[in-house]
Amino acid sequence: MRAVIELREKIVSGEIPGGTRLFEVTMAESLNISRTPVREAMSRLAEEGLLDRARGGGFIVRTFGFADVIDAIELRGVLEGTAARLAAERGADPEALTGIRATVAALDKCFGVTPQDVDFDGYSELNAKFHRQLADLAGSETIRREIDRATRLPFASPSAFLPDKADIDAFRRSLTIAQEQHRELVAAIAAREGARAEAIAREHARSARRNLDYVMIEDRSLIPRMPGLALLAS
Amino acid sequence: MRAVIELREKIVSGEIPGGTRLFEVTMAESLNISRTPVREAMSRLAEEGLLDRARGGGFIVRTFGFADVIDAIELRGVLEGTAARLAAERGADPEALTGIRATVAALDKCFGVTPQDVDFDGYSELNAKFHRQLADLAGSETIRREIDRATRLPFASPSAFLPDKADIDAFRRSLTIAQEQHRELVAAIAAREGARAEAIAREHARSARRNLDYVMIEDRSLIPRMPGLALLAS
DNA sequence: CTGAGGCAAAGTGTATACATCGATTGCAGC
DNA sequence: GCTGCAATCGATGTATACACTTTGCCTCAG
Numbered sequence: 001m002r003a004v005i006e007l008r009e010k011i012v013s014g015e016i017p018g019g020t021r022l023f024e025v026t027m028a029e030s031l032n033i034s035r036t037p038v039r040e041a042m043s044r045l046a047e048e049g050l051l052d053r054a055r056g057g058g059f060i061v062r063t064f065g066f067a068d069v070i071d072a073i074e075l076r077g078v079l080e081g082t083a084a085r086l087a088a089e090r091g092a093d094p095e096a097l098t099g100i101r102a103t104v105a106a107l108d109k110c111f112g113v114t115p116q117d118v119d120f121d122g123y124s125e126l127n128a129k130f131h132r133q134l135a136d137l138a139g140s141e142t143i144r145r146e147i148d149r150a151t152r153l154p155f156a157s158p159s160a161f162l163p164d165k166a167d168i169d170a171f172r173r174s175l176t177i178a179q180e181q182h183r184e185l186v187a188a189i190a191a192r193e194g195a196r197a198e199a200i201a202r203e204h205a206r207s208a209r210r211n212l213d214y215v216m217i218e219d220r221s222l223i224p225r226m227p228g229l230a231l232l233a234s
Numbered sequence: 235m236r237a238v239i240e241l242r243e244k245i246v247s248g249e250i251p252g253g254t255r256l257f258e259v260t261m262a263e264s265l266n267i268s269r270t271p272v273r274e275a276m277s278r279l280a281e282e283g284l285l286d287r288a289r290g291g292g293f294i295v296r297t298f299g300f301a302d303v304i305d306a307i308e309l310r311g312v313l314e315g316t317a318a319r320l321a322a323e324r325g326a327d328p329e330a331l332t333g334i335r336a337t338v339a340a341l342d343k344c345f346g347v348t349p350q351d352v353d354f355d356g357y358s359e360l361n362a363k364f365h366r367q368l369a370d371l372a373g374s375e376t377i378r379r380e381i382d383r384a385t386r387l388p389f390a391s392p393s394a395f396l397p398d399k400a401d402i403d404a405f406r407r408s409l410t411i412a413q414e415q416h417r418e419l420v421a422a423i424a425a426r427e428g429a430r431a432e433a434i435a436r437e438h439a440r441s442a443r444r445n446l447d448y449v450m451i452e453d454r455s456l457i458p459r460m461p462g463l464a465l466l467a468s
Numbered sequence: 469c470t471g472a473g474g475c476a477a478a479g480t481g482t483a484t485a486c487a488t489c490g491a492t493t494g495c496a497g498c
Numbered sequence: 499g500c501t502g503c504a505a506t507c508g509a510t511g512t513a514t515a516c517a518c519t520t521t522g523c524c525t526c527a528g
Contacts, residue, residue, distance in 0.1 A: 001481085023508095023509070023510095024509080024510070025508090025509080025510095033482080033483085034482060034483045034484070035482095035483085035484085035510090036481075036482055036483065036484090037481075037482065037483090039274075039510090040273075040277070040481085040482095043274075043277040043278075043281075044277075046281065047277075047280065047281050049379075056489085056490070056491095056509095056510085057489090057490095057509080057510050057511075058509075058510070067374070068375065068376055071374045071375075071376035071377060072376055074316070074320070075316070075376060075377065075380060078312060078313075078316045079312075082308070082309070082312045086308070140301070140305045141302065141305075142302055142305035142306055142309060143305060143309065145283075146309060146380075146384065149383070150380065235511085257478090257479070257480095258479075258480070259478090259479075259480095267512080267513085268512060268513045268514070269480090269512095269513085269514085270511075270512055270513065270514090271511075271512065271513095273480090274511085274512095290479095290480085290519080290520060290521085291479075291480045291481075291519085291520090292479075292480065
């Protein structure tokens with residue numbers, strides 16, 4: 001089990017670059033374990049989407065570029081949008097609605113009196129909770145699973161591009177906008193406005209893309225500080 | 235390798251019902267192989283979505299109901315819709331467009347002069363090709379993979395509810411409508427009409443749902459003839 | 469009688485030896 | 499010199515023995 005964690009870390013940190021073929025014996029020696037758990041670990045990481053099965057057996061580290069980050073964000077928006085739309089169309093469970101409203105209220109409390117005063121750790125955690133609750137809101141195991149899968153890649157998670165210290169004004173502003181979207185998204189679902197709920201969820205995902213664009217265009221020195229961008233090629 | 239195929243068959247045929255916990259030793263004995271390839275096989279079937287990993291190790295056969303079929307169809311519509319929209323918005327590769335147009339033309343030739351005269355095998359094969367080409371059209375590996383994944387479950391494939399003999403009028407009619415959607419979908423993408431392309435792709439997936447509804451409401455005796463419905467619970 | 473703790477059995481996790489498959493390289497024959 | 503076949507090396511596939519974890523039941527104590 002430890003093998004999974006160590007191997008995953010080596011991949012997401014970029015220590016093992018994309019395209020590398022992983023040999024069982026080599027990996028087993030470097031981790032000081034036998035081939036069997038290595039195979040098991042690789043199999044699991046293939047499930048996660050970090051590895052591809054090579055033809056004729058074996059595994060290859062997947063290569064990710066910025067286009068993949070963009071598409072992963074777009075995909076998350078589409079899937080969360082579907083969850084929101086279905087929740088609106090089919091009617092969300094009242095208890096679940098109450099729960100997600102509570103999360104929105106808790107997120108409100110992360111904002112202080114001044115724009116500078118934001119509880120980032122609290123926001124990040126509650127944001128993750130909000131998105132988990134959203135995925136559940138449609139009551140569809142199929143949708144929930146798919147969101148979970150699409151979200152598993154390090155740069156595709158809803159909290160991937162939340163600023164860790166958020167000393168950038170543009171980032172800080174994005175939090176306020178995102179929270180407004182949280183609120184309106186829940187309102188749209190409760191009002192059974194499926195199309196609107198879907199549109200908001202899609203747009204909401206794009207805030208991650210805006211932050212990504214900022215990092216890429218305005219201040220590339222932030223790239224190393226973004227967990228999940230380390231494994232990108234080039 | 236043979237283990238994967240045999241085990242998969244036992245699951246999709248319903249021989250091993252959902253919720254069953256699979257024990258490595260038992261399975262190994264029943265397949266006359268050792269535990270190692272059994273583990274490997276289960277791991278792969280977990281990737282396919284047929285098995286879930288149980289807490290404390292081991293695997294459990296996933297349980298599917300009709301709600302899962304509905305949601306899988308909806309999901310395919312959403313993902314294919316996204317592929318279509320992105321292809322329209324970003325501009326599809328001209329060669330790829332030519333290729334998918336050729337498939338549409340070939341599909342046309344499956345329809346004879348009378349409504350009764352349809353080449354079902356040819357249609358089925360070309361239909362699968364069309365959907366493969368559609369998934370590729372956006373030029374996004376991320377999208378293509380996700381469509382591939384969502385489509386892998388036996389009841390979620392684009393050809394899942396094509397009538398094998400199609401002796402039902404309603405089914406035959408659906409083919410004509412579906413082909414019209416193929417044509418308009420390509421036209422919308424070529425015209426860079428993203429929203430329309432997305433809408434058509436979603437609606438197109440719903441034809442599978444219409445066929446499913448027919449089977450469920452009008453003539454349940456057809457259920458065993460639908461490959462991929464055998465593994466459903468209840 | 470109930471609850472907790474330990475013991476036993478079953479099942480998975482791991483290590484390792486052996487088999488098999490594929491590719492690459494070298495040799496021989498044309 | 500080129501082509502084809504064969505052999506060898508390296509990698510994954512398979513079998514099996516052993517270790518460890520977990521779970522369920524039974525017993526003993528409160």
